[in-house]
Amino acid sequence: MAIRLDVSNFIARAAGTGPGGGIAAAEFEGAAARFGQAHAALRAQHAAGILGFLDLPANAALLRQVTDFADARGSRYRDVVVLGIGGSALGPIAMRTALRAPGWNALPDGSRDGWPRLHVLDNVDPRTIAALLDTLDLRQALFIVTSKSGGTAETMSQFLVVHEQLARVHGSRMTDHLAFVTDPEKGALRAIARREGIPAFDVPSNVGGRFSVLSPVGTLPAALVGIDVAQLLAGAGDMALRCAGGELRTNPAGVFAVLQWLADTRHGLKVQVLMPYRDALRDMAAWFVQLWAESLGKRRPDGTHVGPTPLPALGATDQHSQVQLFMEGPPDKTVVFLAAGRGEGDVTIPRAYGDIAELAYLGGHTLGELLDAERCATAGALARAGRPNATITLDAIDPWHVGALMMLFEIATIYAGDLYGVNPLDQPGVELGKQFTFAMLGRPGSDAARREWDRMPAPDPRWQL
Amino acid sequence: MAIRLDVSNFIARAAGTGPGGGIAAAEFEGAAARFGQAHAALRAQHAAGILGFLDLPANAALLRQVTDFADARGSRYRDVVVLGIGGSALGPIAMRTALRAPGWNALPDGSRDGWPRLHVLDNVDPRTIAALLDTLDLRQALFIVTSKSGGTAETMSQFLVVHEQLARVHGSRMTDHLAFVTDPEKGALRAIARREGIPAFDVPSNVGGRFSVLSPVGTLPAALVGIDVAQLLAGAGDMALRCAGGELRTNPAGVFAVLQWLADTRHGLKVQVLMPYRDALRDMAAWFVQLWAESLGKRRPDGTHVGPTPLPALGATDQHSQVQLFMEGPPDKTVVFLAAGRGEGDVTIPRAYGDIAELAYLGGHTLGELLDAERCATAGALARAGRPNATITLDAIDPWHVGALMMLFEIATIYAGDLYGVNPLDQPGVELGKQFTFAMLGRPGSDAARREWDRMPAPDPRWQL
Numbered sequence: 001m002a003i004r005l006d007v008s009n010f011i012a013r014a015a016g017t018g019p020g021g022g023i024a025a026a027e028f029e030g031a032a033a034r035f036g037q038a039h040a041a042l043r044a045q046h047a048a049g050i051l052g053f054l055d056l057p058a059n060a061a062l063l064r065q066v067t068d069f070a071d072a073r074g075s076r077y078r079d080v081v082v083l084g085i086g087g088s089a090l091g092p093i094a095m096r097t098a099l100r101a102p103g104w105n106a107l108p109d110g111s112r113d114g115w116p117r118l119h120v121l122d123n124v125d126p127r128t129i130a131a132l133l134d135t136l137d138l139r140q141a142l143f144i145v146t147s148k149s150g151g152t153a154e155t156m157s158q159f160l161v162v163h164e165q166l167a168r169v170h171g172s173r174m175t176d177h178l179a180f181v182t183d184p185e186k187g188a189l190r191a192i193a194r195r196e197g198i199p200a201f202d203v204p205s206n207v208g209g210r211f212s213v214l215s216p217v218g219t220l221p222a223a224l225v226g227i228d229v230a231q232l233l234a235g236a237g238d239m240a241l242r243c244a245g246g247e248l249r250t251n252p253a254g255v256f257a258v259l260q261w262l263a264d265t266r267h268g269l270k271v272q273v274l275m276p277y278r279d280a281l282r283d284m285a286a287w288f289v290q291l292w293a294e295s296l297g298k299r300r301p302d303g304t305h306v307g308p309t310p311l312p313a314l315g316a317t318d319q320h321s322q323v324q325l326f327m328e329g330p331p332d333k334t335v336v337f338l339a340a341g342r343g344e345g346d347v348t349i350p351r352a353y354g355d356i357a358e359l360a361y362l363g364g365h366t367l368g369e370l371l372d373a374e375r376c377a378t379a380g381a382l383a384r385a386g387r388p389n390a391t392i393t394l395d396a397i398d399p400w401h402v403g404a405l406m407m408l409f410e411i412a413t414i415y416a417g418d419l420y421g422v423n424p425l426d427q428p429g430v431e432l433g434k435q436f437t438f439a440m441l442g443r444p445g446s447d448a449a450r451r452e453w454d455r456m457p458a459p460d461p462r463w464q465l
Numbered sequence: 466m467a468i469r470l471d472v473s474n475f476i477a478r479a480a481g482t483g484p485g486g487g488i489a490a491a492e493f494e495g496a497a498a499r500f501g502q503a504h505a506a507l508r509a510q511h512a513a514g515i516l517g518f519l520d521l522p523a524n525a526a527l528l529r530q531v532t533d534f535a536d537a538r539g540s541r542y543r544d545v546v547v548l549g550i551g552g553s554a555l556g557p558i559a560m561r562t563a564l565r566a567p568g569w570n571a572l573p574d575g576s577r578d579g580w581p582r583l584h585v586l587d588n589v590d591p592r593t594i595a596a597l598l599d600t601l602d603l604r605q606a607l608f609i610v611t612s613k614s615g616g617t618a619e620t621m622s623q624f625l626v627v628h629e630q631l632a633r634v635h636g637s638r639m640t641d642h643l644a645f646v647t648d649p650e651k652g653a654l655r656a657i658a659r660r661e662g663i664p665a666f667d668v669p670s671n672v673g674g675r676f677s678v679l680s681p682v683g684t685l686p687a688a689l690v691g692i693d694v695a696q697l698l699a700g701a702g703d704m705a706l707r708c709a710g711g712e713l714r715t716n717p718a719g720v721f722a723v724l725q726w727l728a729d730t731r732h733g734l735k736v737q738v739l740m741p742y743r744d745a746l747r748d749m750a751a752w753f754v755q756l757w758a759e760s761l762g763k764r765r766p767d768g769t770h771v772g773p774t775p776l777p778a779l780g781a782t783d784q785h786s787q788v789q790l791f792m793e794g795p796p797d798k799t800v801v802f803l804a805a806g807r808g809e810g811d812v813t814i815p816r817a818y819g820d821i822a823e824l825a826y827l828g829g830h831t832l833g834e835l836l837d838a839e840r841c842a843t844a845g846a847l848a849r850a851g852r853p854n855a856t857i858t859l860d861a862i863d864p865w866h867v868g869a870l871m872m873l874f875e876i877a878t879i880y881a882g883d884l885y886g887v888n889p890l891d892q893p894g895v896e897l898g899k900q901f902t903f904a905m906l907g908r909p910g911s912d913a914a915r916r917e918w919d920r921m922p923a924p925d926p927r928w929q930l
Contacts, residue, residue: 013922086782087785123782125745159824160814188822191821327762331770345592356653380898429793430788433839465714
């Protein structure tokens, strides 16, 4: 059981330079002291009680709360529906894709070993919500309403729609079909849970939304569909331990953060691609995009604007889409591949059409072999073109490795925040849009935003066609 | 029925400037002559028979071939499976998401009006393929093998796996369960179709893979699941007509291409976000990413590397993920929103919890209203921060408007190729990776690639952890 990181193709080598180049070994080594500061800052923040996500792997009480609920009530449900957006949705989606069978929700009822489907409503599109509610049997459905703040507009709207339907079908017994995941003390969801006796799970107050996947935000839906969340936390704990030392060369999160930061700020490699070569890891890229983009894309105190742009991709699929740009477009990108051991269930390509050159060479190989060969070939071709890339390999795609991978990225994000000189835990840039929305919906107290909105220039007919 | 384009927030205005700014009106107007050249080049190429995608809306024979097949055979199938990658997969996926009910493949059999499911196998992950084949009833399945060249490694591998299973179940009657979409003359698929009497549909030889969605590549799977492909082509034809004139101000594809090109090459806005605010249009962004990235990310004859980086997003979901970066990160992005008329099926948010501020203001509004308000708020907030953005609005999400939108982007891509000085129809950058893969799999004739591969530096243990 291990996660390995190979950054050979990220470090400039005689044979591997070109436009964009790579990070010179000396440059990387030279950042060790700076990394030491970032690591010390993380330790100090953790000691001050700020980085609660680091404590989640050891939080046995929170784990027990989740597994007790899943054990006692899980078998009642045929459908589990998460109402949530952003960090509340991306973690559960990534875990479902990684750790449950492909097409989980479309499998016939007998093929999920008795576990329920897991739906994640991550938007307020009326068509999607209506279609889902139309197909559910509400008598066998559990709705998990997830919002750290307890007041997210999209999630509250979904809740109001679902609440009305549950009330109609179940009356006061609707509490059997609802669970909240929210702040232990604050916010609307906590208040409603207290008033109505709805089961509510804690997102510890020092765990922010995009760092919450290992809290009940992720573990409750995961446990309800049969994912071994104890193993998930064990893997995460192992990675936290591996990153406990301040020596750059042996700290995977440190190596990831420092290389990406150097690439962006010193070499102009501002677009940072995460490209899994396994369908199961596809949605891990979307989860990473939120973490990296929302944590680091910031206005600094000095007024400058910083932050890399994460870009999700999927191999081999995107070799037929984005790789042309990665190879020959501007040298402004890094690529990190996610690889995984092949495990069981590989498929041998049958030998047939031996007289047709385009098919003959494929027979006898396996699909897994083809996928891995394509990843190595793409990494090599990028290196050959002087495009820095790295590979993170999971020995297997299981809860332990997925937990470890997520912890690696979370710790790397905190390091990167320090390196960029920004607060990775806030998101002030989305406030104005929220206020404008409140103004348009007439939320009390949004008068200032309304005035600001009314001062905006109107659409200009000269620029409409 | 119309598609509207509002670029007010893309053009620099007194109240809307800031970092990144916007394109000055005079700068845009000044590009009209350059656009005239690009338009003339498109007309000349079309006259020379190169841009076959422009002729697809009027190709009644190709349309009839597809609809005849769908009418005659469609009702036999419970599952239609496309084997394809890149342009062969992204179009069918985008149309299924846009034009069929949400969660189409997970709907119970009675809820699809008798139409089959549509699966698109766009990768060679053995786990995905095995899981799908496990759940299919091969007696009621049709496999569409799509490859313009007829020799794509991933698609041929999928075909060999499926072929063996079909042979086992159906013997020589497997031709009832196969259809090919490929070049009219060349390639392995055409040869096999001739030899074995498998129905084969043409991708006209002057239509490239990523411009093929309106050929049988897209129309055959669409027609088989009940999408009105005649309307799709009618919308596309209408847009082609709208873009037939060389005057920039009235040409939607021209306005899109010129603004993005100016933003990238003169203002450093190199990341170009496409952000639909409808779940149905979500996969349109992935389709656009391939079109824009693979067509424009190129090494030019003078050795420089050019091309914008398209980035897919989804509203309102990504307001809780990437929008922080778009608002406060480096001023290196443009954002184009996709909006759509609300149509039927909007959902009213029930009034409840009137005593709780976070919920009280929502009741009485609709989800569609919330979604539109969030889009307007985000566009306004970006403009307020000096971040250029534009909105493309479809009156409705139906075949006519989807066809028109795809044609708009395809024509814009040809214009942009001329503006950037690259050939938008080739993809030389992926050749090296392909050759390396052939070498690893031992394909005859790949000796030179093998030698090149063997010369590559080995992974360096110093850079592995």
